[in-house]
Amino acid sequence: MSEGASKLIAGSTGPWEVVIGMEVHAQVQSQSKLFSGAATEFGAEPNEQVSFVDAAMPGMLPVINRYCVEQAVRTGLGLKARINRVSVFDRKNYFYPDLPAGYQISQYKNPIVGEGEVIIDLSGGESKQVGIERLHLEQDAGKSLHDQHPDHSHVDLNRAGVALMEIVTKPDMRSSEEAAAFLRKLRAIVRYLGTCDGNMEEGSMRADVNVSVRKPGAPLGTRCEIKNVNSMRFIAQAVEFEARRQIDILESGGAIKQETRLFDSRAGETRSMRSKEEAHDYRYFPDPDLLPLEFDQAFIDGIAAQLPELPDEKKARFVKDYGISAYDAGVLVAERELADYYEALADGAEPKLAVNWLNNEILGRLNRDGLSIADCPVSAGANGAILAMIADGTISGKIAKDVLDIVWGEGGDPRRVVEERGLRQVTDTSAIKRAVDAVIAANPEKVEEVKAKPKLIGWFVGQVMKETGGKANPKTVNDVLRTHLGISEIG
């Protein structure tokens, strides 16, 4: 396939292909935990959000949170995946202080969601399909705190029992760019769906990355699992480091050991955590406290009916309905809030003008101020009013930016700002004629030059604009200048 050719990594023995699969843990957006009524909000005091079930007190029993099940099904539908109407919760047994019951309730053989697919968007407008192997529901663990006491460890169980979706891909990615693009797209999808907030800093989305290398066309190589990759940037770094490490080993005659490795973001490298031999025997078995999870097609259909428009569909619609480029549409739909903002803006304005305004003016200012689109100080409606004033000639494009700066900093209605501050564009031809006459009279040598080089008319426009305090309608100025200078329209 020519598509993959450019992604090969050069080695001393020839090109290598990197093969990547991912396991993403996405925290389910829900008020309460997967099997208890305790709250899930981030940032509470340690052990404030712990029920008797979460603390694994004697005799306590888990009860499935219906909303978390709906969220998993919703996510499955968003991943175009098969929804399994019967799934089973299993116990994954191991001892750890932040795992109070001594087992994690997970889904092993029979997950709630089966195979699906995600389309990832790559540079140059290319796209590619990444297969989803499965999605299952499981409990998060608590957190061990080793810095609270000189010789004791403390445990915070606030996170213990919070619902996670583990989303496993097929080994379909072939570069760090694809891996990062996948995670970006997955994050966009779950955020559109409202099933996970995708916040990697707070740990509500975490990725383990499986990396192996092979010569093109060869069977799959031995893989290493890289844990703790908690930002988009680190994904690419981790993959690149790990692929290079494996290639170097293989090219110097060594063999890859199947193991779990930890990504050290400070050093930008992966380090061995435990080998396959040291892997736990989790002794999975069906949790006898929980019946198999069963629901009917109507349950799935009900959720499907409420599904929002997802990034791919929205992008296609933007291209078709607004006539904007696929690239612009891709940028807009990456965040649901941005897409919504654009739609509100494009509602009353010329769509291409709207996308340029959004990309150049709004996003630039948001970026400068460290704000997200959701915190944008100027509403889509107010921006729409500015664009409308450009369109009807009330203000010039340049004044429009000034107006935006004013309402960005001070708030207020753009139309009133224009009125109150006298920013309305001068379209009164007599006033413009006076200014044109003045400029022509003051610059006889330039008048001679412009007759030979008509492009110099721009200089005259600038002078007239200066004369009118920038408020003159540039088109009118142009027309009057041409008439007065005797220059015909160019092209």
Added chain:
Amino acid sequence: MALPSDPTHFTLAEARDAVVGKKISSVELTKAYVRAIQGARELNAFITETPERALAMAEESDERIAGGTARPLEGLPLAVKDLFCTKGVRTTAASRILANFIPPYESTVSQNLWDAGAVMLGKTNMDEFAMGSSNETSYFKPVINPWRARNSNQALVPGGSSGGSAAAVSGFLCLAATGTDTGGSIRQPAAVTGTVGLKPTYGRCSRWGIIAFASSLDQAGPMTRTVRDSAILLGHMASVDPRDSTSVDVAVPDYEAALENGVKGLRIGIPKEYRLDGTLPEIDALWDEGAQWLRSAGAEVVEVSLPHAKYALPAYYIVAPAEASSNLARYDGVRYGHRAPGAMDIIDLYEKSRAEGFGAEVRRRILIGTYVLSAGYYDAYYARAQKLRTLIARDFANAFETCDVILTPATPGPAFAMGAKSSDPVSMYLNDIFTVTVNLAGLPAIAVPAGLSTAGLPLGLQLIGKAFDEATVLRTGRVLEKAANFSDIPQTWWRVP
């Protein structure tokens, strides 16, 4: 019928009528039991006595009776197996690892009883984590059976794991008690103490707040002196519970109302596979006699087949330890319970706390359970045991095509001497040979006292019913009870005035 002169000898039904009829106050009745318990400490039936709480509850009951707002079990003193979490009252599972555990919550079953007006006398001794058939694995020392063989002073076991509850009921230390039954832990001790024990259908009583042994098998049930008392008590223990996903939403009928309906026209199944080589002749004889009693009362006796019953005991000793090995992982010395001092690190803390906290039988079952779930062994053991469970359940379903209730012996023999089987786990496990099958299939079953052994010790018969058909099990049990006319009680050799 005249009431017994000693109020501790009332049945639950008699006491209920006497208390509400103001023939005796709840406080008087409660005080009589508190005295009896204090005088019977030699039996070691209780781990924790709660006399103050009992009297406070009794006083409240008397006020309610006086005020005309009596509830169905108003003022009736009960004992609770120490596997049920009781809010503010130490709950140990008879284990060192929970020796000082005081739950901040009340189990659903015990809450149901208190809501019905019952009075709590205390928490009864048991095998550690309900693992045992003789009550000898308790960290709080064994329970002694109130019964002794004729002309013998030898201490006998009360069966297990609900041995403390059985001893308390048969020794007149409470009106009735709660038990739990995972492989026979209600029925076997009931049978060897001459009392009635009912294991309801799996899902009939909530497991919420009951310390788990094997979650897919555990079920709470009543232990009483009469079948009627079991009918009454079950009605107030059972409930669907949104906090237990395995509890089942089937209406709880008035078991007592249907109790005297007899067995006329009922088909009684006799499973031919339960005729085991080496069973004591007196057990087989009693079984035949039981069938005859039911036939005489108008039932039809038919032979049925449970071809996979012979695999029940091995299947049970895979499934139950497997679940236990996981259920008991939470006792790690980190959050509550016994924590070994001087641990070097977390692994050391786990190992020391658990080695000190669990007794030998519990450790054995955790090891068995860990083994059968291990990679490479799962399919050979756990997966096959689960298949056997399905086959056993199907056996029962087939048998119930041709019969309504199944009659079997309850135990392979009467109470045995302390220490007689404790060195041989397999011979101990064989005590459950007639009872485990029922747990694997999730069915209801009752043990009813039916006669005395040649040594003068109680023997029981077991009746197994269809799922959620406790009513038929109870009315058949009532017919057996009447026919057996079992009126023997243990000599009160222990009583301290």
